[in-house]
Amino acid sequence: MPRVVNRILSLRRHKASGRAYVQVDGRAHYLGKHGTREAAQAYERFVAEWLARDKRPAPVASGASVAEVIAAYMVHAIQYYRALTGEPTGEARNMADALGPVRRLYEATPAVEFGVRKLEAVRAVMVDSGLSREVVNSRVNRIRRAWRWAASQELVPAATVGELGMLAPLAKNRTTAPESRGVGPVSEDRMRAALPFMPAAVAAMVEFQFLTGCRVGEVLSMRAAEIDRSVEPWVYRPGRCKTDHHEDLRARMIPIGPKAAQVLEPFLAAAGEGFVFDPRESAGRRNVSQTYDRRSYRQAIVRACDRAPPHPELDAVPTSKRTEAQRRDLKAWRSRHRWSPLQLRHAAATRIRRLYGLEASQAVLGHAKMDVTQVYAERLDDLAKEIARATG
Incomplete structure (x- = not known):
C-alpha cells in the first residue's frame, strides 16, 4: 500500500534547504527536515488527509513566513x-x-x-x-x-x-542609485585577444555570436538537429528540427555564413543530434551540465578578459603581497577591459548596420519579424542570408 501512495504523491527533498516536501497542483507543502522520522510522519498524515479530501487541496494557513x-x-x-x-x-x-x-x-x-x-x-x-x-x-x-x-x-x-504595487519605481535623477552604463559593441581585436584563454567550446560560441549576431540563449541551446546543412548558407532555427518543413516563416531564422560554419564544424560530428557546445568536453570528469548556462558562459569570458591583456605591473605581483590600493587598481583595470556576451551581438548589429543599413541589421538580428506578413518575412530572410554569405 505505501508504494501505491508513493506513486500517487511522492516525497521530495528541497535541495537548497534540505527540507522534505510534496507538491500538489503546483504548490509545495513542506514537512520538516528530509530523512527524519517527523518528516515521514508528516508525509503519511498529509497523504491520508489529501486522500480523505478526495485529492482536493487543503485551505492554506495564513501564518506562512x-x-x-x-x-x-x-x-x-x-x-x-x-x-x-x-x-x-x-x-x-x-x-x-x-x-x-x-x-x-x-x-x-x-x-x-x-x-x-x-x-x-x-x-x-x-x-x-x-x-x-x-x-x-x-x-x-x-x-x-x-x-x-x-x-x-x-x-x-x-x-x-x-x-x-503602491511603491513607485525609482525615477531617473531622483535617486542615488547610478544609471546603467550603455552596452556598446566589443571590437574584433579585443574579442580575438581573449579567445586563446577560453575553453575551445566557449571560444567557438564567442566567434559564432560575433559573426551571426545571435542571442546568448540561442547559442547556448543550439542543437545539431536544428541546423539545416542541406542548404547554402546553412540555416539554424532555434527550437526546431531540420525535418520541420512547415514552420511559420516569421519564426526566428539564423543564417550561418561560411566563417561561422567553419567555427561549428569541429563540434558537429561529436554532437550527433544533441547540443553543439558541450561543457563536458573541456571539464574532464567533473560533474557538469550538458549545456553551458548564461552564468558559466559569462564567467568563462570574464576569466579570459582578465588575462588578455594582463596588467602591465600588478599581474606579476603575487596576490598575497598586493596592497589594498593595488587590489583596487587591478580590479578597476580588469573592469575596464571586460566585455560581455551581449556586446558580441551589439558588435554584429553595428557592423551590419554600417555596411548594409538598418533594415539589414534588423533582419539578421531578428528584430524586424514581429507583426509582418509572410511575404515580407520571406524577403527579410533572403536579405539575412545574403549578408551571412558575405560577412559571416
Missing part, C-alpha cells in the same frame, strides 16, 4: 523557467538574487506582514549595495511577481500584492 513563501516560490520558479530544450533559464537565478535581501531582512516575518514599507526597506538595501537604478527596479518587480504567485497559492492575501 517570508522564508517559507520564498522557498515555495523558488521550487516553482526552478520548474517553471525553462527553455524549449527543457534546460533551466537564468530567470530562476535572477529571482533568487532579487529575493535574497527579502529573506535576509525578514525571513521570520509573517508573509502577510510584508508590505510596502518593508519592500521599500529592501529596495534601500539594494541601492546601498551599488546596484543601478534599472537593476533595482527590475528586482523589485520580481519580488512583486513572487508575491503574486504566493497570492495565487493562497499563501498571502491578494490585498498584500496590491499594497506592494
Whole structure:
C-alpha cells in the first residue's frame, strides 16, 4: 500500500534547504527536515488527509513566513523557467538574487506582514549595495511577481500584492542609485585577444555570436538537429528540427555564413543530434551540465578578459603581497577591459548596420519579424542570408 501512495504523491527533498516536501497542483507543502522520522510522519498524515479530501487541496494557513513563501516560490520558479530544450533559464537565478535581501531582512516575518514599507526597506538595501537604478527596479518587480504567485497559492492575501504595487519605481535623477552604463559593441581585436584563454567550446560560441549576431540563449541551446546543412548558407532555427518543413516563416531564422560554419564544424560530428557546445568536453570528469548556462558562459569570458591583456605591473605581483590600493587598481583595470556576451551581438548589429543599413541589421538580428506578413518575412530572410554569405 505505501508504494501505491508513493506513486500517487511522492516525497521530495528541497535541495537548497534540505527540507522534505510534496507538491500538489503546483504548490509545495513542506514537512520538516528530509530523512527524519517527523518528516515521514508528516508525509503519511498529509497523504491520508489529501486522500480523505478526495485529492482536493487543503485551505492554506495564513501564518506562512517570508522564508517559507520564498522557498515555495523558488521550487516553482526552478520548474517553471525553462527553455524549449527543457534546460533551466537564468530567470530562476535572477529571482533568487532579487529575493535574497527579502529573506535576509525578514525571513521570520509573517508573509502577510510584508508590505510596502518593508519592500521599500529592501529596495534601500539594494541601492546601498551599488546596484543601478534599472537593476533595482527590475528586482523589485520580481519580488512583486513572487508575491503574486504566493497570492495565487493562497499563501498571502491578494490585498498584500496590491499594497506592494503602491511603491513607485525609482525615477531617473531622483535617486542615488547610478544609471546603467550603455552596452556598446566589443571590437574584433579585443574579442580575438581573449579567445586563446577560453575553453575551445566557449571560444567557438564567442566567434559564432560575433559573426551571426545571435542571442546568448540561442547559442547556448543550439542543437545539431536544428541546423539545416542541406542548404547554402546553412540555416539554424532555434527550437526546431531540420525535418520541420512547415514552420511559420516569421519564426526566428539564423543564417550561418561560411566563417561561422567553419567555427561549428569541429563540434558537429561529436554532437550527433544533441547540443553543439558541450561543457563536458573541456571539464574532464567533473560533474557538469550538458549545456553551458548564461552564468558559466559569462564567467568563462570574464576569466579570459582578465588575462588578455594582463596588467602591465600588478599581474606579476603575487596576490598575497598586493596592497589594498593595488587590489583596487587591478580590479578597476580588469573592469575596464571586460566585455560581455551581449556586446558580441551589439558588435554584429553595428557592423551590419554600417555596411548594409538598418533594415539589414534588423533582419539578421531578428528584430524586424514581429507583426509582418509572410511575404515580407520571406524577403527579410533572403536579405539575412545574403549578408551571412558575405560577412559571416
